[in-house]
Amino acid sequence: MSPLLILRVHADLRLGLGHVARALALQEAWRGLGGQVCIAITGDERARRVGGGTHPFLDQPLACEASYLGEALHAPLPEVLKARAAVVLVDQWDTTPAFLQALRPLRVAVMEDDTDAHESADLLFQPFLEGVRWPDHPVKVVDGRKIRPFETRSAGCRVLRGSHFIVVDRAALALRPKRMPLQPLAVHKLLVTFGGSDGPNLAQKAYDTLAQLAAEDRWRGACTVLAPNGIQGEPFPGCTVVRGLPGLTQLIPGFDAIWCSAGVTLAESLCMGIPAAVWGQNERQHGILSDLAMANGCFDLGVGPEADLAIVREALAQWLGPEGQDNRQEQVRDGMALVDGMAASRIAQELWQLAGSSA
Numbered sequence: 001m002s003p004l005l006i007l008r009v010h011a012d013l014r015l016g017l018g019h020v021a022r023a024l025a026l027q028e029a030w031r032g033l034g035g036q037v038c039i040a041i042t043g044d045e046r047a048r049r050v051g052g053g054t055h056p057f058l059d060q061p062l063a064c065e066a067s068y069l070g071e072a073l074h075a076p077l078p079e080v081l082k083a084r085a086a087v088v089l090v091d092q093w094d095t096t097p098a099f100l101q102a103l104r105p106l107r108v109a110v111m112e113d114d115t116d117a118h119e120s121a122d123l124l125f126q127p128f129l130e131g132v133r134w135p136d137h138p139v140k141v142v143d144g145r146k147i148r149p150f151e152t153r154s155a156g157c158r159v160l161r162g163s164h165f166i167v168v169d170r171a172a173l174a175l176r177p178k179r180m181p182l183q184p185l186a187v188h189k190l191l192v193t194f195g196g197s198d199g200p201n202l203a204q205k206a207y208d209t210l211a212q213l214a215a216e217d218r219w220r221g222a223c224t225v226l227a228p229n230g231i232q233g234e235p236f237p238g239c240t241v242v243r244g245l246p247g248l249t250q251l252i253p254g255f256d257a258i259w260c261s262a263g264v265t266l267a268e269s270l271c272m273g274i275p276a277a278v279w280g281q282n283e284r285q286h287g288i289l290s291d292l293a294m295a296n297g298c299f300d301l302g303v304g305p306e307a308d309l310a311i312v313r314e315a316l317a318q319w320l321g322p323e324g325q326d327n328r329q330e331q332v333r334d335g336m337a338l339v340d341g342m343a344a345s346r347i348a349q350e351l352w353q354l355a356g357s358s359a
């Protein structure tokens with residue numbers, strides 16, 4: 001029998017499409033094990049498009065089943081869909097114990113939770129929120145199972161923590177260099193992207209910062225700015241502004257560095273050895289980025305909507321220039337060590353075992 005995995009996600013202006021991108025990577029890994037997948041999605045018009053069976057970034061059909069459940073974040077799963085499934089993974093940031101309990105009798109897993117709601121689930125993947133770097137040893141045996149330091153329990157829920165569970169698209173793994181790439185003396189090509197929605201409008205603030213550096217002759221590189229909402233002002237020399245970047249994963253290796261927020265694009269950059277400066281879109285997201293920065297995976301510029309652009313400008317000028325070469329090289333080394341590109345496969349294996357335990 002081919003077990004059905006439901007990937008329960010949400011997409012709106014606040015969350016963007018990062019959770020959908022993660023679902024696409026996970027569905028591929030699950031189908032590789034021989035299972036079936038349904039992406040059950042709520043949210044805005046982009047969610048409706050995905051739920052209708054169309055790829056969110058490409059003009060082509062999804063490789064798996066999809067179902068649009070409406071706009072409400074906590075819309076229930078249809079009983080007919082639940083009856084077909086073996087396990088559900090909830091990946092939408094905000095959840096409640098009641099919402100998770102309503103998914104029973106399915107086996108229930110959760111991706112990222114900074115509340116106690118996951119205690120109503122069977123399994124929690126926590127790639128960032130309790131630290132991203134965990135050792136593999138010492139191993140201890142509990143109830144006949146080998147337990148590594150990244151595994152713990154919260155009430156009745158098994159918790160798997162750390163960067164081993166940071167998901168990237170399979171294409172990022174294919175593009176991962178065999179050797180650690182050497183950083184240029186200064187960044188010549190910079191990619192700036194804060195997601196396909198950029199609710200806080202960080203692209204404009206980043207553009208203003210880079211335009212000022214260029215006007216002061218403190219940075220002479222070229223940049224591509226993804227600005228879904230457009231940019232006020234004429235692009236400065238070397239700056240290209242676009243509203244969309246189809247096939248972004250394939251384009252990332254063409255840049256020396258990236259300025260972004262938390263999400264799959266950041267994870268893919270780390271996996272492929274592209275150093276990243278990061279802005280949190282809010283305090284919650286900044287907590288994720290702080291953990292990554294403490295592990296030397298990225299250069300933390302703070303919370304973007306609250307940023308003092310004068311301070312950001314000084315920090316960025318150093319990081320982009322010759323003075324930042326050593327720092328960028330260290331971030332490449334440590335970022336590639338954090339994100340090895342195998343997380344989707346690991347998560348699919350864990351979900352497969354969870355589905356089997358309900359048989």
